[in-house]
Amino acid sequence: MRSAYSVEEVRHAEERLMARLPDGVLMQRAAAGLAAACAGLLGRVYGARVVLLVGSGANGGDTLWAGARLARRGAGVAAVLLAPERTHEAGLAALLAAGGRIADDPFEPLAAADLVLxxxxxxxxxxxxxxxxxxxxxxxxxxxxxxxxxxxxxxxEADTGEVRGEALRADLTVTFGTYKPGLLVDPARGHAGAVRLVDIGLGGELPSVPRLEALQHADVARMLPLPGAGSDKYRRGVVGVAAGSARYPGAAVLAVAGALRGGAGAVRYVGPAADAVIARFPECLVGTGQPGTAGRVQSWVVGPGIGDRGDAVREVLAADVPVLVDADGLRLLDAADLRGRTAPTLLTPHAGEAAALLGVAREEVEAARLASVRELAARYGATVLLKGSTTLVADPGGGAVRADPMGTPWLATAGSGDVLSGLAGSLLAAGLDARDAASAAAYLHGLAARLAAARGTPLTAHDVAATLPEAWHGVREPGEGAGVGGSRA
Structure with missing residues (x-):
């Protein structure tokens, strides 16, 4: 699992570690890792043209010391000093002693550079x-x-992932000690390129609970439900799906498709799209009535394509089982119904739906995704999965927000959210708590999209659902498909 900590937590950890180390050791560790990463990118360091964009403080010092290491290996290194009066003195002296130079005109070396720090x-x-x-x-x-x-x-911005002005887009970010939230959350994540973590010894100084975390294959594999020797379809969990309408029967079909591949033992569908569902999935138990007529379930998925059936949403929320609310269900949601629930609730809005729930513009949610998902979880007393370029999962009690590293633009296709809802709802029925069900579902959903897209053709939501078994297998057996399942962060 990748863990990210706030700037304040990182600085306190660095201070505690530096108090036990000789002066300058921490910066040298960072500079050594940074220089090694740059050398790997360059391939041949001797004769390479490197430009350092140097600000003030320790960050500029790390840059200068790394530049000195590259200069000693034969690179031509020029430093552009953007805060000359506050440049790290020891780092600059080391660079000049190694044969580097200060650029009088910043644009001259940049025009011919092979690498820019x-x-x-x-x-x-x-x-x-x-x-x-x-x-x-x-x-x-x-x-x-x-x-x-x-x-x-x-x-x-390191703590929030926000970009409040002009920012420099990198091909690679070399980060020190631990990940920072902004490296895992858009829009900042989109500026980071690939991310490489350099261990400088902070591990023992950081808090036990991070601000943000991103799952990896092994984390998801531990969450996935597996049947035991005594399992039957009911012991494995039954998920109820209240979705679709005469106008949008496909939403029901896709939600059921996701649910059937989520680890529960059975899927019960109720609603006006029963004929479309049974025609596609004869293994599904279907009915045309209200949710209360479905029989016993261990979780509910309500909302995709449901239209104006607010009665169905209220009936599901009155059930004493975990409930996932998506799409139209979010529009019909009454916050009072949520506050009266004792069983877990999972909301899965995209940015537009989140904006409506918060009473703000969509642009505000997209610019401050981390703050938005935390506010939604706290305001509605529910676990929230905020879909988008970075999918985030937050609990109402606080704790670490989870960022899904599998997001891909290929998921921007009609119906993919319905598949995700069914998948997460099935994991709820199988016994996962809301946070783990949402996180594992988002991970598998994104991995399935990547695997389907790797075939080289545009994909549909049905393709994502059909590839979920392959994604599930890839997580359980990481040696297969690992190249597609990798993450930029």
Whole structure:
């Protein structure tokens, strides 16, 4: 599992560690890891042209010390000092002693650079790049050089993932000690490129509970339900699906498709799309009445394509089992119904639906995804899965938010959210708590989309559902399909 901590937590951990180490050791560890990553990108360091964009403080110091290491290996290194009066003195002296130079004109070395190190602001930056740094950052990004961010791309916010102004997009971010939330959450994540973590010894100094975490194959594999020798279809869990309408029968079909592949023993569907569901999935138990006529279930999925059937939503929410609410169900949601529930509730909005639930503009949710998912969970007293370029899962009690690393633009297709709802609902019926069900479902859903897209043709929501068994197997047997299942972070 990848864990991310706030700037304050990282700084306190660094202070505690530095108090026990000789002066400068921590910076040298960071610089050594950064230089090694750059050397790996360059392949041949001798004769390579490297430009350092150097801001103030420790981030600039890391950049200068790494530049000195590359210069000693024969690279031509030029430093662009964006805060000359606050440049890290020891780092600059080391660079000059190794044969590096200070660039008089920042644009001259950038035009011919092979690699650019972005050490302008680091994790302490707020509110985007300063105006004087913007032309230099644009020149770096407009060059043919590989751009490597030092700890965090300059201009993005480490704790929130927000981008409040101009920011530099990196091809690779080399981060030190631990991940920062902004490296795992869009829109900042989109500026980070690939992310490489350099261990500098902070592990024992960080809190036991991170601010943000991202699952990996092994984490999801431990969550997935497996039948035992005494299992039958009822012991494995039964998920009820109240979805679809005469106008949108496909939403019911897709939600059932996801539910059938989620580990529960049986799926009960009730609603006006019963004929479409049974025609596609004869293994599903169907009915045309209200949710109360379905029989015993261990979880409910309600909302996809349900239209204006608010009575069905209220009936499901009155049940004393875990309930997932999606799509139309979110529009029909009464917060009072949620506050009266004792069983877990999982809400799965996209940004537009989240904005409606919060009473803000969609753009506000998209710009501040981490804050939005936390606010939704706290306000509605429910676990929330916020879909989007970064899918986030938050619990009402706080704790670490989970960021799904499997997100892919291929999931931006009609009906894919219905498949996700059915899948997560089935995991709820199989016994996972709301946080784990949402996290595992998002991971498998994204991995299935990646596997389906790897075939080289545009995919549909049905393709995602059909590929879920392959994704499930890939998580349980990580040696197969691991190349597709990798993450940028």
């Amino acid at each position: 972005d050490g302008i602001t680091g994790i302490g930056g707020r509110g985007g790049l300063r105006p004087d740094a913007v032309p230099v950052a644009r020149a770096a990004r407009g060059s043919d050089a590989v751009v490597v961010a030092v700890d965090l791309p300059s201009g993005v």
